[in-house]
Structure formats: structure tokens, C-alpha cells
Amino acid sequence: MNKIFFNKRGEGHIKTAVIIIIAVVLGGLLIAGAYMLFGGDNGVLTKASTEVNALMDYGENASLRYVSVQDGNRTVLRYSYDGTHWFDCQMPSYSETTTVYGTMTDNAEENPVSVALLKDGSTYYILSSEDGGISWTQKYNFNAQSITHCYYGTSAQLPNTAGSFSGERFVIRYWAGGQTYYTMTTPTGLEWKAGWSDMILI
Secondary structure, three states: OHHHHOOOOOHHHHHHHHHHHHHHHHHHHHHHHHHHHHOOOOOHHHHHHHHHHHHHOOOOOOOOEEEEEEEOOEEEEEEEOOOOOOEEOEOOOOOOOOEEEEEEEOOOOOOOOEEEEEEEOOEEEEEEEOOOOOEOEEEEEEEOOEEEEEEEEOHHHOOHHHOOOOOOEEEEEEEEEOOEEEEEEEOOOOOOOOEEEOOOOO
16 A cells, blocks of 8 residues: 555656756747747848848849939949948049939940939039949030930930931930030940030920
């Protein structure tokens, strides 16, 4: 009879079961914490991977954009491949009132050329870049009352009497006041020369 009441053979099994349950709970908490820290959309590894891919993404999906930011007494042109990380361009210095009117590119697979049109009052500056927007060289400057066209494409986008050309080109057409319009076109974006254009009401 005493043997029945004082038999302790089950104690080891209960202790082991409790230890296993505690280990499973703690293990689950550790795994969940590690996942929250490193995994998921907001995890460290995901964010680090996104940052690295953004910095290294120069492929077809990379977008190249430009912004004008104030830096002391000059305007700095910046470029970005992801819209998040911006890098200063190498370019001439302009006054702090200079803004970026527009940018265009020929989208060439090899040796693409980008063109930026900067504006400071009635003075415009044409800059070109042959290295993806990292460094810019001023190619031309002119005075105008307004810009009527600034694009890369065919002559179909111009008024009929504004001049025609074959293929695709960089085009800047501006109004100099009165009845005077000028149209500049260049296939390379590197050489610019203004030519008189008929007045067309736009």
C-alpha cells in the first residue's frame, strides 16, 4: 500500500514536460522577435536590401531625375536613380535664384545624352551631360520672354512654320518678345545654335 502512495516514477516526466513547454514558448518568442527585427517588410534585412538595391540599380528600371536645391549662393543640380538618394552634380555655379526649367534625354542605350534648361529671370542656360547626369557643361545661353517648346522628339510637336527636321532631336523654342521666335534643334544635344522661327500664336 505504501508503495502505491509514495511512487515517484512520474515526477521526472512532469518536470521534463514543463521544461519542454517553457522551451517551446521561449523559442517561439525568440523566433517571432528575430522575424520582426530581421524579416518582414519593415525588417532590418529587407530595408538594407532595399537600400543596397536602390544604390546599385542602374538598369532599365532606374529612373533619372533632377531637382534644383539651394546651397549657399548657388543652385545645385542633383541626380537620383531611385527618387530617394540624391547626389550633387558637377556643374558651373549659378545664382541662388536659378531654377531648373526642364530636363530631357535621348534615352540612347549607349552613351545617352541629357540636356537641362536652367532659368534665371529672363536668362536661360542650356547644359548637357554625357555621363548620366553626374557632370554638366554649359553649351548655350540666351534671353527669352518665355519657352514655348522644350522636348526630345520629332518635329511633329512644333508649329508647321517653326521649322522641320527628320528623326528625333532635342528641341528648344522660345519667344524673345514682339513677333520674334527662335527654334533650336540638335541631334546630339551638344551643339546649339538659335534660328529665327515664324510667329505662331500658341
